[in-house]
Amino acid sequence: xSSYLEANARQRLRGLFDAGSFEEFLGPSARVVSxxxxxxxxxxxxxxxxxxxxxxxxxxxVFAAAQEGGFMGGAVGEVHGAKxxxxxxxxxxxxAQAVVLLLDTGGxxxxxxxxxxxxxxxxxxxxxxxxxxGIPVIALVGGSNGxxxxxxxxxxxxNAVVMSEEGRxxxxxxxxxxxxxxxEEFDARDRALVWRTCGGKHRYLLGDCQxxxxxxxxxxxxxxxxxxxxxxxxxxxxxxxxLEREQGLLGAxxxxxxxxxxxxxxxxxxxxxxxxxxxxxxxxAFIAAAAAHRLGAT
Numbered sequence: 001x002s003s004y005l006e007a008n009a010r011q012r013l014r015g016l017f018d019a020g021s022f023e024e025f026l027g028p029s030a031r032v033v034s035x036x037x038x039x040x041x042x043x044x045x046x047x048x049x050x051x052x053x054x055x056x057x058x059x060x061x062v063f064a065a066a067q068e069g070g071f072m073g074g075a076v077g078e079v080h081g082a083k084x085x086x087x088x089x090x091x092x093x094x095x096a097q098a099v100v101l102l103l104d105t106g107g108x109x110x111x112x113x114x115x116x117x118x119x120x121x122x123x124x125x126x127x128x129x130x131x132x133x134g135i136p137v138i139a140l141v142g143g144s145n146g147x148x149x150x151x152x153x154x155x156x157x158x159n160a161v162v163m164s165e166e167g168r169x170x171x172x173x174x175x176x177x178x179x180x181x182x183x184e185e186f187d188a189r190d191r192a193l194v195w196r197t198c199g200g201k202h203r204y205l206l207g208d209c210q211x212x213x214x215x216x217x218x219x220x221x222x223x224x225x226x227x228x229x230x231x232x233x234x235x236x237x238x239x240x241x242x243l244e245r246e247q248g249l250l251g252a253x254x255x256x257x258x259x260x261x262x263x264x265x266x267x268x269x270x271x272x273x274x275x276x277x278x279x280x281x282x283x284x285a286f287i288a289a290a291a292a293h294r295l296g297a298t
Contacts, residue, residue: 002015002216002217002218003215003216003217004142004143004164004215004216004217004219004220005142005143005144005164005166005215007217008068008069008070009050009051009066009067009068009069009102009104010051010066011217012066012102012217012220013051013055013064013066013102015217015218015221016057016064016100016102016140016217016220016221016224017055017056017057017062017064017221018055018056018057018058018059021055021056022053022054022055022064023053023054023055024051024052024053025052025053025054025083025086025087025090026047026052026083027047027051027053028045028046028047029046030046031046032046032047032048032079032083033045033046033048033079034048034077034078034079034080034109034112035078035079036077036078036111036112036115037077037111037112040111042111045068045071045072047068047083048071048077048079048080048083049067049068049071049072049074049075049077049080050065050066050067050068050074050080050083050084051065051066051068052064052065052083052084052086052087053065053087054094054096057098057100057221057224057225057228058225060097060098060225060228061096061097062096062097062098062099062100062228063087063088063090063091063094063096063098063099063100064087064099064100064101064102065083065084065087065099065100065101065102066102066104067080067102067103067104067105067143067151068104069104069105069143069144069145072109072111073105073106073145074103074104074105074106074143074145074151075105075106075107075108075109075110075116076105076107076108076109076116076119076120076123076150076151077108077109077111077112077115077116077119078112078115078116078118078119080109080116080119081115081116081118081119081120081122081123082119082122084101084119084123084126085119085122085123085125085126087099088123088126088127088129088130088137089126089129091130091135092129092130092133092135095135096135097135097228097232098135098136098137098138098228098231098232099127099130099135099136099137099138100137100138100140100224100228101137101138101139101140101154101155101158102140102143103139103140103141103143103147103151103154103155104141104142104143104144104145104146104147105143105145105146105147105148105149105151106145106146106148106149106173107120107148107149107150107151107152107173108120108149108150117150120149120150120151120153120154121150123150123151123154124150124153124154124157127154127157127158128157128238131157131159131236131238132238134235136159136160136227136228136231136232136235136236137157137158137159138158138159138160138161138162138224138227138228138231139154139155139158139160139161139162140161140162140163140220140223140224141155141161141162141163141164141167141168141169141200141209142162142163142164142166142167142200142213142215142220143167144166146167146168146169146170146198147167147168147169147170148168148169148170148171148172148173149171149172149173152169152170152171153171155169156169156208159227159231159235159236160209160210160211160227160230160231161203161208161209161210161211162209162210162211162212162213162220162223162224162227163200163203163204163209163211163212163213164200164212164213164214164215164219164220164283165195165199165200165201165212165214165215165283165286166195166199166200166215167199167200168194168195168198168199168200169198169200169203169208169209170197170198173188174186174188174194174197174198175188192279193262195279196262196263196264196279197263200212201278201279201281201286202263202266202267204290205266205267205270205272205290206253206266207249210227211223211226211227212283212286212287213283214283214284256269257269264276264278270293271293272289272290272293273289273293
């Protein structure tokens with residue numbers, strides 16, 4: 001078993017895709033770095049914290065990107081965002097069969113905030129353009145930084161999201177919420193609460209991710225293969241009406257759970273048996289419990 005959480009971006013790429021198939025665009029040797037960080041006397045990375053390119057996934061021609069969480073928390077700056085956008089546009093131009101995004105990011109790089117925000121907006125548009133062209137986009141979330149901020153929105157723009165229990169997915173990070181609303185609103189030091197609120201199990205039960213796997217590179221590979229196959233076999237609807245239905249689901253979620261203070265209360269409201277025990281369940285037992293709940297609800 002090889003931990004996805006502990007692997008770096010290139011180790012994940014090597015483990016996820018067919019052996020020797022990843023071809024990187026604008027790799028470190030090109031030395032395309034952020035034009036902003038040096039002005040602030042900050043270190044740069046020769047790939048600006050993201051590897052992009054093409055690969056094969058169980059023989060399927062895909063384009064891929066992997067964010068390096070070890071560099072500035074995987075945060076998006078001007079070059080980082082441009083590489084993601086360029087990869088997605090090239091996937092459309094070359095008729096890729098799918099795009100796989102390995103997200104590991106705290107969101108926008110504050111050191112180049114305006115450029116980063118524009119970059120994330122361009123990535124969102126490029127993801128939707130790829131989907132509109134019939135190219136499924138799959139997001140994998142299992143790194144130590146999770147997928148927060150604008151990149152959390154990018155994940156939810158994808159056809160499918162695959163997470164581990166250790167992965168986290170949200171718009172605002174715990175520290176940001178605590179800073180804005182106070183510790184009474186959200187205690188970022190309560191790590192158990194943080195993972196209950198943002199972690200893979202909660203996102204899976206709410207339907208924000210379509211698959212949850214063990215913290216294992218091989219498990220992520222198998223789930224990515226399955227997600228790409230499912231998305232290619234039955235393309236998701238991408239229309240205004242479909243987006244409005246999604247918005248309606250969010251409204252219903254607020255109405256049903258808006259007054260609740262802890263995800264355990266939400267799981268209980270959903271009808272999960274012994275909801276308080278969910279955080280301690282091994283991933284296989286959790287998947288079985290979730291499946292039994294869904295079967296009972298139909």
